Amino acid sequence: MISVKEKVAYGLGDTASNFVFQTVMLFLTFYYTDVVGLNPATVGSLFLLVRLIDAVTDPLMGALADKTRTRWGAYRPYLLWMAIPFAVISVLAFTTPDTSYNGKLAYAIGSYVLLMLMYTAINIPYSALGGVITANPLERVSVQSYRFVFAMLGGLLVSVCTLPMVSWFGDGNDAKGYQHTMMLMGFLGMILFLICFAGTKERVTPSPDSPWPVREQLNAVWQNDQCRILCLISVILLTGIVLRHALAIYYVKYVMQRPDDVTLFVSLAMVGGILGSALAYPLARRTDKVTLYKVLQLGCAGVCVINFLLPAGQWYAALCLHFVWGFLLQMTSPLLWAKMGDVADYGEVKTGKRLTAITFSTIVFFIKLGIALGSAMAGWLLAFYGYQANVMDERVSNGITLSFCLLPAAMSLLVVLVMRWYKLDNQKVNEAHQALNQNRQQLNGTV
Template identity: 55%
Template sequence: MLKVREKIAYGLGDTASNIVFQTVMMFLAFFYTDIYGLSPAFVGFMFLAVRIIDAVTDPLMGAFADRVQSKYGKFRPFILFGALPFGVISVMAFTTPDFSADGKMIYAFVTYTLLMLVYTAVNIPYCALGGVLTADPKERVSVQSYRFVCAFIGGLLVSSLTLPLVDYFGAGDKAKGYQLTILVMSILGVGMFLLCFAGTKERIQTQIEAKRPFKEDFKALWQNDQWRVLSLAAIFLLTGNVLKNTIAIYYVKYYLQQPDSITLFITLGMLSSMLGCMLAQPLAQKVCKVKAYIGLQLAAAAFCALAYWIAADQLWFAFAAFMAWNFCFNAATPLLWAKMADAVDYGQWKTGVRTTGMVYSSIIFFIKLGLAIGGAAAGWLLSGFGYQADVEQTEQAKHGILLSFTLLPAIGSVLVALVMRSYLLNTKKVAEIHQDLQQRGQLGDTAG
């Protein structure tokens, strides 16, 4: 059994990651359109193009990490050496040089691309690290629960402090305020990455032939049918999630017409997400992870869709629906990541090849594809419904914001639930796979 301090140390890595990830999810589109002056249509195109470019590198990063042999392990070195570049480029992405209109678009495109690439270089190995801390299925859920509670602490820092710090540091200059706010958060994030590196240990150690062609890894990966199920689910999951979170600020500012409540709205959402993550471990001990995950996605879809019928003046109902959606949606998140580790074991059991980095990175490829589609859809939907930055919106634009925040993301969760009906690695099956791998001597879970 892993010590609590190691689970917390691992979780701090996602606190650091989410300081950037949640800032991108919640504020970057708004920053680009309302602070830096880019058009929503261009922002939608950029989100799609950059995230697709970035996503293509994910499986290559995973295959590369699988081949690393060092005194620090396969995955921890990337956290150590990637922390500082991650912090520096995060600040660059929220810097607004006084360029021409074309220059601004080029600068945004380049810095956002660099941000996503360095995020890949750190986050792919970080995610894979969670699959080699322990082979115990229950401990894996526990590790992921700690991880995502810590992740949402990072999100909570972003949601509760970003706008107040922007006002404090900027003193009326929001561009300067965003830059200095991200600088402070990046310094904090670098420190947390270093604590994550120092406080964790890789226990499942598998030798991999460094000269084995990458195509052999891809072949073994494709034979893993449960990986394919998770990958498809990831696209639908993140498309809906990113669309809803990107539109959230617009929903509060322009549909509810409560711009001063933006921080409170997203902060309460983060707190609800944390509570949901805390539920994951006790839920997994009582209910099959697969059934629990499907049920939570359907509940999230119901609360998301319900908000469509909440009037703009029913403020507390709007808050309650958003909190309920966050609770259900993110109670399912640790279960999903624990299932990724199970899919790694399944692939090894089926093919004889263990590709931890490849499984995690390729699923993250589809997560980022969902990020790309959801982020692009947000920009295009805003543009299509006639959104104009920082003015009174037309009724058509308000309805478009409402639709993009409620019914459209709900469809994503319903599709996830349907896809996960084909996922076969329930509690009983995972136990059988582990027993077989241990008999073969292929599950090298070392003590300590």
């Protein structure tokens, strides 16, 4: 059994990650369009462009982490090495140069590329760490539940504090406000990554022989049919999630016409997410993880459809529905990340090689592709509807409502459809776990 103290330490690493991840999901589109002044369609294309770079860097980072051998382990050292650079780049990404439109665009591209590279360098090893803290499938759900409780606490801090801090630090200058806000968040994130490094331990050791070349590792991962399905699920799911998150601020400001209540709206979803993450483990102990995941995704879709059907001006009903959506959605997150460890086990049974980081990095790439598609779609759709900052327009308002509600619902339903081909239910996972235990005991000469 993993101690609560270690689970908390691991979870604090995702609190640190979410200081950037949630800020990007909730505010970066708005920051680029309404603070920097970039065209929404250009912003959408920017988000997608960077994912092409991730297609190369994510698996390379995973392969590098799998090859790393230090006295601290394979994955933990990156939390130590990358904590300070991660904090610095986070600030640079939310710094607005006083230059021409093209200069601002070039700076946005360069700084966002650096931010995502740094996110890859620290988050791929951090994610893989969750697969080697314990080999117990149920304990992995517990570890991931702690992770996402603390991830959502980080998201809650971002949603509650960002706009007030921007206002306070900026004193009328939002560009300065965002920069100083990220200075504080970056510093806190650095401290939390160091706590995560100090408070965790790697228990599932890599294969004792030399790792395969990167091409062979990628081929082995891609031959893992369950990994491919999880990749597809990840890109679909995150596209819908990020689209809704990115449009939330526009939905409140332009559809509900309550610009002063943006913080309340996004924060309630985070509170729901914390509660949902905490309940994932006890529910997973009582039912099959795959079945539970499908039911929760159907619930998310239903909430979004009801949100779309709300009569105009039903503010409190919209608040409640966004809370419930966050609750159901984040209950699925620990289950998804626990599945990554299960998929790595399944791959080890098939190949005899433990490829934790490159398995996680492959799936994380598709998660980030979904983030990019969701963010890009938000920008493209705003441009399609004719969005202009601070201009109220019925066509724009209707378009935002449709995109905020129905498209995420469609993505959740598509996830449920794809889950038909995912076969690692509780029984199959336990069988794989038993086979691995037997193989390891034989290698150690205990059988």
